[in-house]
Amino acid sequence: xxxxxxLLAVFAFTISYAQASSAEEQSSILVKQGKVVLEKELDxxxxxxxxxxxxxxxxxxxxxxxxxxxxxxxxxQGKFITAKSRIELLLPxxxxxxxxxxxxxxxIDASIANGKCVVTFREIAYLYENPQKPHxxxxxxxxxxxxxxxxxxxxxxxxxxxxxxxxxxxxFISQTTQELDLRLHGK
Numbered sequence: 358x359x360x361x362x363x364l365l366a367v368f369a370f371t372i373s374y375a376q377a378s379s380a381e382e383q384s385s386i387l388v389k390q391g392k393v394v395l396e397k398e399l400d401x402x403x404x405x406x407x408x409x410x411x412x413x414x415x416x417x418x419x420x421x422x423x424x425x426x427x428x429x430x431x432x433x434q435g436k437f438i439t440a441k442s443r444i445e446l447l448l449p450x451x452x453x454x455x456x457x458x459x460x461x462x463x464x465i466d467a468s469i470a471n472g473k474c475v476v477t478f479r480e481i482a483y484l485y486e487n488p489q490k491p492h493x494x495x496x497x498x499x500x501x502x503x504x505x506x507x508x509x510x511x512x513x514x515x516x517x518x519x520x521x522x523x524x525x526x527x528x529f530i531s532q533t534t535q536e537l538d539l540r541l542h543g544k
Contacts, residue, residue: 385506386506388501388505392480393479395526396478401474401541402542405436405469408474409433409469412436412469412541414540415536415537416467420441427441427442436470437467437468438467439464439465439466439467440465442463443461444460444463445460446522448518448522451521452517460483462481463479463481464479476534481504482498482499482500483498483522503523504526
């Protein structure tokens, strides 16, 4: 019994460490032509036809189930998928130990070419509704206004919120690409 508790404790520590390190894996925000673009290249160990079939199934599982939340399009000739979706992010605790939520809308593109799967997140926007702070942020804020290095350099009443939104965004993107990478490698 003691062995099982020790094993569970080690497993929990390993998972929390992996989550922390994967969230910090990508810490910079790329701005192309004034727009936030987050991109990740995944190396492939299988042929492009098989990789595209896995990508299609992954996209269908993640973006093709609920038309009220997301939509997905496939380009079979170009081995490319594009999806639009939204997710509710749970932000890290703030200085008052309060965890807020924010809805993130985004577009994800993924293509298979040259032994790689290139995953791109763009058109990111946030919907923030807090009844205690109705005028804290506009209802819809673009990623360029919240998570860029320039936005984080501003010191005002929203600094901590912007930092937490960035952390949660990067964590979500890291987890999403990690999940796809595992699927492409048969795990």
